[in-house]
Amino acid sequence: MPTSASRSPARSESQSAAQSPAVGVTRPRAGLRHAREWGYALGLVAAWYALAQWASAHFLDVAPRPDAWLRDLSAHLLIGGLLFLMARSVARFGVAMVVLFSAFTVGNALKLAVLGGPVMPDDFVAARNLFLLLEGWQLWGSVAMLALPLGALAWMFAWRSPRAWGAVATVAAGVWMIVAQPAVVTSWMDARFGDWVWNQRGNYEMRGLPIHLVQEAARNLARRGAAPASDEVDGALALLGATQPSPFMRAAARRDGRGGRNVHMIVLESFWDPVALKAAGLSADPLDPAFRKLWKAAGNAKVMSPVFGGYTANAEFEALCGFPVMTDAVFFEGRLRRDVPCLPRHLGEAGYRSYASHPNAAPFWNRINAYRRIGFEHYWSDRDFELDDMNREFLSDASLYRQVLERIGPELGNGQPVFNYVLTYFGHLDYPLNAQRPQVIDTRTDNALVKAYANTVYYKSRELMAFLGELRERDPDAIIVLFGDHLPSLGWNHGGYAESGLLAPNRAQFDDPMFRTLVSTPLVVIDGKRGPLRTGDLPIYALPALILDLLDDERETMLRFAARSDDAVRIRPLPGVQLALEGKRLTVCRNGELLPECEPVAAWVAAIETLKRDLFSGAQHALQAPAGKPMLQTVELEAEEMTVEAALDTLATEGAPDV
Structure with a gap:
């Protein structure tokens, strides 16, 4: 084997x-x-x-x-x-x-x-x-x-x-x-x-x-390169015609006990004049006749917004901080990294109490941190309001106005001036109405959003005028600034606008007047008993300087840097394009086009961008006093980086933020 x-x-x-x-x-x-x-x-x-x-x-x-x-x-x-x-x-x-x-x-x-x-x-x-x-x-x-x-x-x-x-x-x-x-x-x-x-x-x-x-x-x-150096900031200030600011945060600029004129700023969600939609066949003018009369007295002025259809926070930033937004990003979200003397803080140094009201979720667009950084003392959000009159998830303007007046009313005549900032929520896409607001405007267009929006404006304008009537009666000397934050979205590819020839479906097809239409919403500025002012069309970032002029506030401030550029020319920067408005003449400067009249516009934009990076995320050289001492002490801790120990130390020394 x-x-x-x-x-x-x-x-x-x-x-x-x-x-x-x-x-x-x-x-x-x-x-x-x-x-x-x-x-x-x-x-x-x-x-x-x-x-x-x-x-x-x-x-x-x-x-x-x-x-x-x-x-x-x-x-x-x-x-x-x-x-x-x-x-x-x-x-x-x-x-x-x-x-x-x-x-x-x-x-x-x-x-x-x-x-x-x-x-x-x-x-x-x-x-x-x-x-x-x-x-x-x-x-x-x-x-x-x-x-x-x-x-x-x-x-x-x-x-x-x-x-x-x-x-x-x-x-x-x-x-x-x-x-x-x-x-x-x-x-x-x-x-x-x-x-x-x-x-x-x-x-x-x-x-x-x-x-x-x-x-x-x-x-x-x-x-996201290095922050501008001091010599770059000096060059930008010189190009804008600004001298080195004096210490405008100095307490000597304020007189304790002095009364001041209250300031009310009302930012109206998606507020625009739908009568321009000629092809829509509106059965009636949606705007309240009282608003139409008030707006006519103001010369039918318009603000030029940095955004279309959304990103309200960028319009807010401009209205509160006096600098334009030029990028497709929400400035509050990642570019506001320093405490800055925007309008709430600037007025606060003159003795004003400041209130921000918006009945949306408090953290939306990083508003808790952004409002704190720009100087608001109080921020009332959805959790602070009685949500008693809802158009789906949006609190009506009538309820918002009533509740704001209930809160600030007792302070309007107590000797300490008030900066009252109200951002409405009603009017958001897709423009829902509750049973108490039946549709009263009909249209011939098949675009359902156009009809819904026209009816929203019907109620929004009437609730606004009812509020203005009561506010002016109770606070007759107040400065009141109201404007639409951006145009409403009216369907795919500019839907209702394209139907009426106001906008092309694609931005590449825009002519110059279309760019102006894209950014323009109603503006009314009421100078107390003098009534509405004829301001002409203004970019939103010019509003803080206008308010300071009406208050006879001559303190040096960053809020005038952008507005100082040239009173005869108003520049509306957008991502990659700038609108230069001189009287009735409009010049559209598209990046890459070599137009002689666009060269100073490009230089202005570059200078403003340098100052903006310095002020809101850099070393804030533009806020340095001549002696080189900072005019504003800033809190360096970012919310997302703050440790528990640092947060407790901050609360112990400063108190909890009122948000």
Whole structure:
């Protein structure tokens, strides 16, 4: 009987002979299987892309240009390839890819259709505000757009696969490169994909969404350079014609016990004159005749806002701090990092008590921190009001005005002046009304938002005039400033405006008058018993200086820096474009256009931007007294960085903020 030892060589030879063909067959089959899986994965991306772009173009009229399809598809395929390297299987990859890509595409298309601009990097920082604004199916839909992609990625990820972690390392390396050299990345991408500064929709259309987001993220990082040095600030002040300010925060500028004129600033959510919508066929003028008469006495003046359809906080920043916003980002969210002598603090040094009222969630647009930084003593938000007259989730203006008067009424004549700032909430998209406010305005247009908005204005203007009547009776010497924060959104791609020829569907098609229409809302300034003033059209950031003029407040202040530019020319900066208004003459300076009249405008914009970075996030050289001592002691601790111990120390020394 053969031994096991004698059988081993034979068995090994036979096994090797039997197995060798199988090895040779297995490797090609595995290669074919992998190739087939990659084909399926990338084919799914291509199929999704074709369907998504068709749906977006068909239903919302939003899509990249045909000459951008190849680069946009290539970017999606590249991202899809990285995702597939992380995936457990083709099936899991397919589900996660569709959910993730669709969330970005739908969100971008909706923003473009409603507000006219694509998703920007700052939108991801500001996205949490949506959860404070929405309710019902809109809230749950927004939560789903965030939670589902994250959940799908976690479900797809091959946690034990070296290949998956290698793909993650590749993505991390790309992110590190952008963070480490944002200016280089921006310059390289601008040279290859272009940059249409004043038309972000055009940027999206010629780049596609992934390239657009990477390019603008690099640009955002590149902008966050070093704060301006003192010599840069001095140069900006000199260009603006401003001398080095005296210590306007000095207590000597204030007379204790001196009475002053109260100041009331009323910012009206989405307040505009819908009679301009000629194609809408309005059955009646929605504006209260009393408001129409008051506005006519003010010369039908308008303010020029930095925003359209949303981002109210940027209009607020301008009205309270006297500087223009020129970027597609909410200034309160990440660019207001220092305590600054904006209008509430400036008036506070003259003995005013300041109140901010807005019946929305307190943290929305970072208002708790922003209002504190600019000097408000009291901030009343939704939790401080009786929500007794709601138009869906929006407190009516009538209730807001009544409750504000109940609170500040006793202080209007007690010898200490008041700065009363009211930001209304009623009038927000999509303009709901409760049963006590039936529709009274009919339209011929099929645009439901136009009809809803016209009826909202009907009630909003009447509630405003009832409040003004009582306020002027109780406080006849007060300065009252009221204006609309921005135009309302009236449907996809400027909907109702395009229907009446006021705006083109796409910003690239705007003529000069359309840019002026885009930013103009009603303005009324009442100078106590003298009545309404004929101010002419003003950018919102010019309002603080106007209020100080009416108060005969001659203290040097940063609130006059931007307004000092040239009384004959009013400049309305927007992202990538500036409107220069001289009398009835309008010049639109689009970045990249070499118009001689735009050269001083560009220099003014650069100087203002330098001062803004210095004042609101830099060393505040512009607030230094001649001796070099700071005119304002600032709190360096950011809310998100404040430790428990530091917070307790702050509360012990300063008291709890009244918010």
